Amino acid sequence: MMDTLLPAELVDAARKVIDANRAAGRRVAVAESCTGGLVSAALTEIPGSSDVFEGGFVTYSYSAKTELLRVSSDVLETFGAVSIAVAWTMAQNALNKTGADVAVAITGIAGPDGGSDKKPVGTVVFARAEKGADPEKIVANSRKLDNNGRGGVRLQAALVALELLMPESAAPPEAP
Numbered sequence: 063m064m065d066t067l068l069p070a071e072l073v074d075a076a077r078k079v080i081d082a083n084r085a086a087g088r089r090v091a092v093a094e095s096c097t098g099g100l101v102s103a104a105l106t107e108i109p110g111s112s113d114v115f116e117g118g119f120v121t122y123s124y125s126a127k128t129e130l131l132r133v134s135s136d137v138l139e140t141f142g143a144v145s146i147a148v149a150w151t152m153a154q155n156a157l158n159k160t161g162a163d164v165a166v167a168i169t170g171i172a173g174p175d176g177g178s179d180k181k182p183v184g185t186v187v188f189a190r191a192e193k194g195a196d197p198e199k200i201v202a203n204s205r206k207l208d209n210n211g212r213g214g215v216r217l218q219a220a221l222v223a224l225e226l227l228m229p230e231s232a233a234p235p236e237a238p
Contacts, residue, residue, distance in 0.1 A: 071217075073107050075221055076107060078228070080108045083163075084114050090105070090164050090227050091116045091156045091165040092165065092166050093131055095122055095143065098122060101166075116160040124143065133155075144185055145169075146187055148169055153202070157192070165192075168220075169186070170186030171183050174212060186219045189201065205222065
């Protein structure tokens with residue numbers, strides 16, 4: 063039994079990401095908003111993860127998104143933080159700033175407040191950027207996760223993000 067504060071399913075998923083990317087010779091990075099560093103925490107629970115995990119950004123506020131990941135304030139104002147445009151920019155700039163081979167971004171509404179009719183609690187947008195990929199080919203998707211409490215939404219989002227860091231993952235899962 064590994065010593066961890068995190069849920070076993072999250073640590074198991076992170077271990078698979080570290081092992082698969084180590085075998086593929088790939089380095090990974092993350093840009094997190096609603097998960098607040100949960101994906102980075104899960105990855106760093108794995109001993110030896112430093113040879114795969116390049117780094118992570120927790121950009122919770124608009125200003126953090128603009129200052130750390132160069133998300134345009136116009137894009138934030140036009141589309142909102144929970145949008146494909148913002149997630150895609152977060153992923154691209156996390157990739158560029160770290161030099162990783164793949165970066166995943168997560169931005170969403172974990173609740174219990176902050177949702178709307180158009181973007182209810184549980185709405186999370188994922189984006190994945192890869193070194194050498196066509197930057198015009200946007201790999202991003204919005205998902206409606208089960209609203210099973212703030213912790214539940216964040217855990218589901220972290221698990222999806224980890225899946226997107228797997229070498230064989232081609233694109234964010236389709237919305238249900």
